[in-house]
Amino acid sequence: MKTVTSETQLLYTTVQMYSSTMMNQTHNSDCNSRADFQFYLFPVVYTLVMILGLPGNLGALWFFLFKRKQRTASDIYLLNLAVADTAFLCTLPFRIHYHWQHNVWKLGNFACVLSGIGFHANIYASIFFMTCICVDRYVATVYPLTYLRLRNTRCTMLVSSTFWLVYAVALLVFFLTGPPDSEGDSCFENFSQEEWERRLGPYSVLCLVFGSLLPSVVILVCYPLVARRITHIRSSTAGKARRIIYIILAITLVCFLPYHTVHLLHLLRRMKYIQNCAWADAIYKARRITMALVSFNSCLDPVVYYFSTNNCKWSMPRLRWLRPNRTRGIYYISTDL
Template sequence: MENITKFQNDFQHSLSISRYLFTPIYSLVLFFGLIGNLGALYYFIFKIKQKSPSNIYIINLAVADMLFLFALPFRIHYHLNDSNWIFGDAMCRITGTIFFANIYISISFMTCICVDRYIATLHPHTYLQLRNTNLTALVSTAVWLVSGSAMLVFMLKCPLTSKGNMCFEGFSQKEWSDLAPYSISSLIFGSLLPSAVILVCYPIVAHRIARIKNSTARGARRIIYAILAITLLCFLPYHIVHLVYLLTRLKNTKENDVIFILRRVTMALVSLNSILDPLLYYFATGHYKWRLKRLRLRKKTGRYRSCKTVARVLCLVAREWLGSCQ
């Protein structure tokens, strides 16, 4: 009982931080995120008839962002009212689960885009074979099924809070112990592994694309660095701080103000991915006219015979991602 009281006192002491940090940031994310992601969905669904694997992953990423934006008005109201939840337990579970699941769904589809670009750039022959299969749809379905199953378990099994008017906050040590398996599993499989793939694959792709001296290659590198920036800015800081925060709770250590503030700041940063994701769509479609080209191997040889032709393949792959080769 003393532990619960201690944690609740710490939480109540920091309510003003949450109110003045989350309310303006979430409001901006909601406004600009709706504009960017609705525009992206309209463009990629209705304007692009022949969709590449990256197009499909971008559509899924935008859908995940829209689900996250659905939960934001509830969180904004919650923080405006000094963390007083009035929408009932069911909506707390639904919106809270969607809010945190977006982190892992978004980074999963960004990883899919990463792997797609990696294969297209370093293994163009394999890419030609895979892009005409149902592999992209199967991968997208698998991401949603795994994420949906985890969300359902989290929604039904995890505690809401140790106090009736809070939602996914103010947990006691026992409740943090109950949350630990979900948090650790999410950290490993939902963040560390995808982040490792992104941080390893994209520099390799960037190095390969750097050999192509044209505007398309420069644009491709901009997208590569943009995704790296989103990963480093939005996702990794949150999970690092969340891990430290979780360990302090499990050890029954008094939460200090620095950890609390860092956790709040990184939670605000992670929400910015719904604004930054549309910037990736803009890089892909804004300055360049999106052109979908099928890459065809020569029927007689079944392969490309020269380094010059291979460079052309890489140029066309980048062209599919950004625009036309100059």
């Protein structure tokens, strides 16, 4: 009788441990979602992005800091964009090592924090400063006389400084409330459900609304209006301005919009609005792809710098943003966007 009771107790304990393990696996791996292709996708993509993006962004930093003697408002935004891209590109070796080790972080907490900050700073800084350039161009095109009175680099520097200050304060508050609680040996991912409910949920909602959705809407609305406005202007400068507009729209549509869309689905899944395991698996795989895709903005941004600097040459500008055409009484946009 005691043997039967002991065997029953052992069986009950085993079943209980198995159930607990399965629940933890379901929670930790999000319904056993797997994407083994990421161990090859990220190292290849990040290496390619570094090779293509680092020379262009370092060249842009050198140009805007040392070659450009009189910086325009857009130059300030482009400079900040180059800073964000360069910082992100310099942390990519950490990410390559991480994914090559099958998402096991072995480089210490400081390198993990540095890598995570670089990745997110690049995303939100890029979309923010592209939005600033968009608004600047919209005002210059639609209200040229007003723009001539308002334009100055002090306002631009104030806007840029405010962004970095807000970002730094948000990071400080985040880390003061506790270290990131990633499960296992992960770095800035696979956070526990408790971590999501405690602080990651509210942070993600704010970042998604104010750092992703609103800037994307501004770009997707304002830039087509600017392009439509200058379509009727027959000049080489207007044609180059349209090309820059199309490049930024392409970066937004190809790199940022897919990432933000999937990030919204990821947020809904982690907040348990999406609980279907098939959907969870699809969202997990899509998130890995869009995280690789969004990094390409760092090697596409130098194309914007290149076309934005006086006749596609990184040399001293001969034209101002807006030059009055006294013979026709109209204003047109120069290549220095």
